[in-house]
Amino acid sequence: MWLRSPLYLVGSGGLIGVSLSLGALGLKGVKCVWEYEIVSGMVFTLYWDNISLLFFSAVSLIAGSVIYFSGSYMGHDTGADRFTYLVLFFVFSMFFVVFSLNMVSILLGWDGLGLVSYILVVYYQNESSNAAGMITALSNRVGDAAILLCIGVMGEWGSWSFMMNMSESGKGIALLVVLAAITKSAQVPFSAWLPAAMAAPTPVSALVHSSTLVTAGVYLLIRFSPVLEDVRLGLLALALMTTFMTSVSATQETDLKKIVALSTLSQLGIMMGALASGFPLIAYFHLLTHALFKALLFMCSGKIIHESNETQDNRAMGGLSLSLPYTGVFMNVANMALCGAPFLAGFYSKDLLVEMELLSKSGGILVSLIGLSVGLSAVYSVRLTYLSIVGGGLHLPLHSSGDDDPKILKSKVLLGVGAVVGGSTLSWVLFSSSEAVVLPPSLKFLTVGAILVGVGAGVVLSTGGGLVNNTSGFPGGLIQMWFMPLLSGHLLTGSGLPLSKAGSVLESGWLEKAGGQGAYSSLFTSSGVLLGGQEGGVKLMLISFSLLVLVGVMLSYPGQSKLYFQLVS
Template sequence: MVWCMSMHIVSMIILGLSSFVCMIVFIMKAFSGVADMVEWEIMSLNSSSIVFVMVMDWISMLFMSFVLLISSSVMYYSGSYMSGDKNFNRFMYLVLAFVLSMMMMVLSPNLISILLGWDGLGLVSYALVIFYQNEKSANAGMLTVLSNRVGDVAILLSIGLMANLGSWNFFLHSSYMADSEWMLLKFLVTIAAMTKSAQIPFSAWLPAAMAAPTPVSALVHSSTLVTAGVYLMIRFSPALEGSKAQSMLLIISCLTMFMAGLGANFEYDLKKIIALSTLSQLGVMLSILALGYPDLSFFHLLSHALFKALLFMCAGVLIHSVSGYQDIRYMGCLVKHMPLSVSYMTVANLALCGFPFLAGFYSKDMILEVAFMSLINMISFILYILATGLTVSYTLRLIYFSLSGVWNLSSLSNVSDDDKLMTNSMTLLGFSAVIMGAVLSWLIFPDPYMICLPTFMKFLVILISLVGGVTGYMLNLMNTSQNLKSLKNYSIVSMSGSMWFMPFLSTKYISKVNLISGVKFEVVEDKGWYEYLGGQGLYYVFSYLFMILNSLQMNSVKVFMKMFIVGGVMVLFFVFV
């Protein structure tokens, strides 16, 4: 037990100091405007050098600082959350490997070296999702790893296409890729980012990954796995300017944030509601990136990482306190018994909604205003408005069911803020969720944006937020009549609450098609033509030839000489004729 305690404390100290060092380097890079690049050539093949590259500019250093800060808080938090687990050391090593993979991915501007961190994230995430060894975790892990393999294949194909450039350093080439020559590469990189960031139609794995322990969810959904795709697109954004891939990414990301917001309003699992909110915010990041504002996308990526990690850590405290329940209908009135944790969770929820002067307000409000000011189509505009209202709606629904409302726990529940290790680990992120939005806006945007909107459009975000909040809270105050209405419209509720049937399509039907086609392939191909022309066919042919050779060698010399003479005559005939 002493080793377990010392391990999470040492990990927290090392990661925290590393975060501080990265922040110092970021400040130096930001003020000097200089970026350092380190290359290590592994091998050279046909004038194409396979190199391991690290780029240290203000973007990578700032993101690294946030990743390490959140990881240090999660490590300290895990010391209490996972203290009763017999595989505590394995868990800590896996989380450290996860952070290391993310660091490799953040520092790599090269498709060859980025693949190490990219595949490392996929492998370690699978190991963490199946950490609780049961059937549900195994299914969720398989769905996660297979969905991410689509993106891995897209990266591998992109490596093959970029071999034509003589270098895989997209950091240097992305500004000069025309649609006429590099359209396929742009689509492949976009698909890779969509799988990692769980955009439609790859969204089903994100709520399923909630089978992992809550500290992993806090890390995965804030600054590591799901943000890897957004970070790749931010690095690749010069190649997307004015391309068709940009238009595809815009409509898909807008649909994703609307679908996730709608699904969260029908979900009752606490962790899945927060996971769907992550999915919605990922759609916001990728949509503003598709409109040509990668700096705004990066700004929201950083501010979202802070309050989303805090939100998951608060959810973990709540789940521990209510004896492991994750259904929000079994909670209620926790504000009287857990004031500190509920305060942190309320701050994180309000930051998610874009409440004025919290971390999410500075990035989200600017994103919406810039999007309204841009040349977007009516569908994307309507989806932006609906997604914003739904975000406030499901947030206040979550507050009603779990934090306020009526007491739904059993009479023997021991709900309190006594676990100082978990509450102390949330303190730094709690302050960050309040102040870091303003600090980041000063650091990233020294020159402010000029936003010109009519009065109605300027107040539209506030109006939609108020309407969404009132609707979400009032509907849940009348939850009895709401449940009866949901039974009457079961098909609509079922579709909305199940992410438009994507989990069923991603698991049941695809696996059914694969099994049927696999059986036919085995009968017709593996045990049919492949066997006839392949293994067994070659075996019979070679056996027959060896029998002939054996008879030639073991029988009389006459046969051998006769064959030799006939063969010689045929050769002479063909030569002279």
């Protein structure tokens, strides 16, 4: 363990330095293309612009903070050095996804993200981690196959670069790009793997499952936004279903990490909806602000779980203002930013995103779903804040909690600053000429009204229970992610094992007699009879010949034959 201290310090300090440097270049709007010819005709190209520089700056900042956070959180873990190396390799894979100009090098980073995320999810090597890692790996392999098909299709154009003119010929790869993106970003019907991946250590969730891996799909769609015209309606439907489904599920969930994961899915659905509505820059804006406060929220959740004897039930974490005051402040700042509280990071991006979606000729159903999803996000955010501050908690009588670890506190400072001022700063950088968004009064008050209703519902749910008392059966399955966990893993494995056992019984029973084994047995028996008839030698042949002669003589002798009938009266 002598390498542990300098390793996490060098890793976190280097990544934060890279983050600040790239962030400065991104703020200045630097654009650069670097080409390296590997062999004749094969060129490796990297592309720097404000989108890639700012995004990788955020990734590096979060990764550096997470590594520094893990120096204390996982300080007694025997595999802590391995964890740090995996995080660094994850950032290296993210580098290829962010800065690569062609699909071949993007595939290298894309596969690297999937591989490292699987290793990090199964870090604890227990049954739940292995099951979650398998669902994660198989879901992401679907996206990898879609990227491979994209490479094959783009090869017909003579270039793998996504910067070429794809307005006409590029429409054929839109479905493949969307398929790759929704698997990585855990949209419907691939939503089950992200909550299952919460079996990983909390620093993994803060880095991988909040702001980097799951946002790689959104980043890919931002780069390919010119070719999404033909699939916008389908992408919008998937995004709204994901947002609504996960928002409802988050109001019923009691696992702290899963609540944060479901809120991530909800925000990813909002980003996908913005892309489908034709606002890639606004989706990118919300991607950056969401990454800052969501990573902070995961880190605070990990600290609370660690101080609560590894209990993840949010009903047992009350009284943070007394036991963990600094963590409680950081957590509620991040939570209110997620809710869209005024003048925090989420307020600038989320409110603008919702307003622009409402302006995009939306129908009544779309407007209702957007308003309902915004209200539900306020429900689980306020519920989490209420339980953390007002809740009584279920701490042990002789258990003491401390919030004086300098590594834990310092790792949250930069992310906390980003959660407060990140939205206003990035809004001036990304939108140089800001214009007022004018909405009709009905739409303008829709967001505010939905948030107020959500706040009230959150307080009611915190004090009076959930939406439904019984979460089992069909109604409970609808509440809990629309049976997605069952359809993704439990149903397939639960039905596959009985079918395999039935097949084994059939193969060992009458199917064996009717198939190859039965034919073999029949041929073996008949051939044995024939072989036995040939083993008598000369003696058997003489006897057979004598019998044949006797029968022949009897048949050829002209004897007399009589036929008698006897009548019985």
